[in-house]
Structure formats: structure tokens, C-alpha cells
Amino acid sequence: xxxxxxxxxxxxxxxxxxxxxxxxxxxxxxxxxxxxxxxxxxxxxxxxxxxxxxxxxxxxxxxxxxxxxxxxxxxxxxxxxxxxxxxxxxxxxxxxxxxxxxxxxxxxxxxxxxx
Amino acid sequence: xxxxxxxxxxxxxxxxxxxxxxxxxxxxxxxxxxxxxxxxxxxxxxxxxxxxxxxxxxxxxxxxxxxxxxxxxxxxxxxxxxxxxxxxxxxxxxxxxxxxxxxxxxxxxxxxxxx
Numbered sequence: 073x074x075x076x077x078x079x080x081x082x083x084x085x086x087x088x089x090x091x092x093x094x095x096x097x098x099x100x101x102x103x104x105x106x107x108x109x110x111x112x113x114x115x116x117x118x119x120x121x122x123x124x125x126x127x128x129x130x131x132x133x134x135x136x137x138x139x140x141x142x143x144x145x146x147x148x149x150x151x152x153x154x155x156x157x158x159x160x161x162x163x164x165x166x167x168x169x170x171x172x173x174x175x176x177x178x179x180x181x182x183x184x185x186x187x
Numbered sequence: 188x189x190x191x192x193x194x195x196x197x198x199x200x201x202x203x204x205x206x207x208x209x210x211x212x213x214x215x216x217x218x219x220x221x222x223x224x225x226x227x228x229x230x231x232x233x234x235x236x237x238x239x240x241x242x243x244x245x246x247x248x249x250x251x252x253x254x255x256x257x258x259x260x261x262x263x264x265x266x267x268x269x270x271x272x273x274x275x276x277x278x279x280x281x282x283x284x285x286x287x288x289x290x291x292x293x294x295x296x297x298x299x300x301x302x
Contacts, residue, residue, distance in 0.1 A: 112196075114191075114279075117290070117291070128289070165231075178230040
């Protein structure tokens with residue numbers, strides 16, 4: 073069990089550029105989540121996958137954001153035409169299916185700074 | 188809908204003194220409650236959780252939390268803190284409404300242990 077892996081850990085980009093983050097969940101975890109955390113706030117839910125199916129998207133996820141999990145393993149989160157307000161830490165998490173209350177394991181996060 | 192309130196954004200405490208970090212929740216369904224800890228520039232780590240059974244749950248590093256249904260609280264306590272406990276602590280809730288686990292986090296409490 074190597075934990076949830078995210079990369080890159082840090083990304084600085086110019087406004088208007090596209091960025092992509094990758095998340096490798098714990099193997100055999102079929103649930104995968106993306107959260108966003110800004111300074112002084114708790115993590116906010118963005119989207120959720122059950123295997124390769126994206127089952128829910130938060131209103132926070134504007135049209136510039138897209139997440140995929142093509143083979144039900146790793147996931148990518150792409151932000152197009154980045155804005156300064158996108159600067160945040162993007163957290164990925166995974167868990168096993170099997171009922172409410174299963175522990176959700178978080179990765180180290182990917183910091184995005186838009187300049 | 189569910190929500191979590193952490194009333195204290197920062198809690199300074201002297202080393203070896205006791206501490207309590209407060210958490211109140213609201214939910215229209217049964218809940219599962221969690222405390223996560225976040226060290227600087229790192230992701231979230233599960234500290235402890237309440238799913239069912241005994242209302243007092245403990246972590247391996249001396250923290251404990253008590254689920255109080257009548258007061259809708261899940262306060263975190265430690266009888267004697269160490270410098271290494273300096274971190275941000277997030278209370279989180281999952282509502283048992285079936286389906287997937289959408290975790291709702293509080294805004295966090297920064298614990299600063301003073302030597």
C-alpha cells in the first residue's frame with residue numbers, strides 16, 4: 073500500500089494556460105474523489121468517481137474543469153484557461169466500496185499557483 | 188444536507204497542557220464523524236473516526252473524541268499536548284443517506300503548541 077499519489081506536487085502557471093494534475097489512488101480502491109482547498113478553508117468537494125464513472129460534480133467545478141478516470145485506476149484533473157482564483161491545493165482521495173464510513177485516504181495534494 | 192462548524196480558527200496552548208478542539212455538525216440523517224490532521228504542506232491524515240458503538244474513540248497518539256448526539260458535537264481532546272501536535276485539524280462528517288461517501292469538512296482549527 074503506497075498511499076494516494078499526486079503529481080505534480082507544485083505547479084506555477086500563467087493565467088490563461090492549461091494545467092493537468094494526476095492522481096494514482098490506492099490500488100483496488102474503486103472510489104476516487106477530488107477536493108479543492110484554499111487558504112483558511114477546509115477541503116471542498118469537487119467530483120467523485122466510482123470506477124470509471126463520474127457520478128457527481130460540484131457546482132464549484134466550472135466548465136473549465138474536467139476530470140477523467142478512463143480505466144478506473146488513475147485520474148486526471150484538467151483546468152483550462154486558468155484564472156488567479158484557481159490558485160489552491162487540489163486534493164485527491166480514494167476509498168474502497170462497501171458502505172458508508174469506509175476510510176477515505178488523501179494524497180499529499182497538488183499546489184497550483186496562477187500568476 | 189450536512190454541515191460542520193469548527194468555532195475556533197486558532198488555538199494556542201502551552202506544551203503539556205490539555206486541549207479541546209470543538210466541532211459541531213448538522214445533518215438530517217445518521218452521521219459518521221472524522222477528525223483529520225494536516226501538517227504544513229502535506230495532505231490530510233485520518234486521526235480518528237466514529238462510525239458506531241462506543242461514543243468515545245481514541246487515536247494512537249493520545250487524542251480522543253466523543254460523539255454526543257444530543258449536542259451534535261464531536262470535540263477532540265488531548266490531556267497533554269506535544270510540540271509535534273502543532274498542525275491544522277479538520278472535523279468532517281459523512282451523512283448516511285446511502286450511495287457514495289461525500290465528506291463535508293469544517294474550516295479547520297490550527298493548533299499551535301507553545302514551548
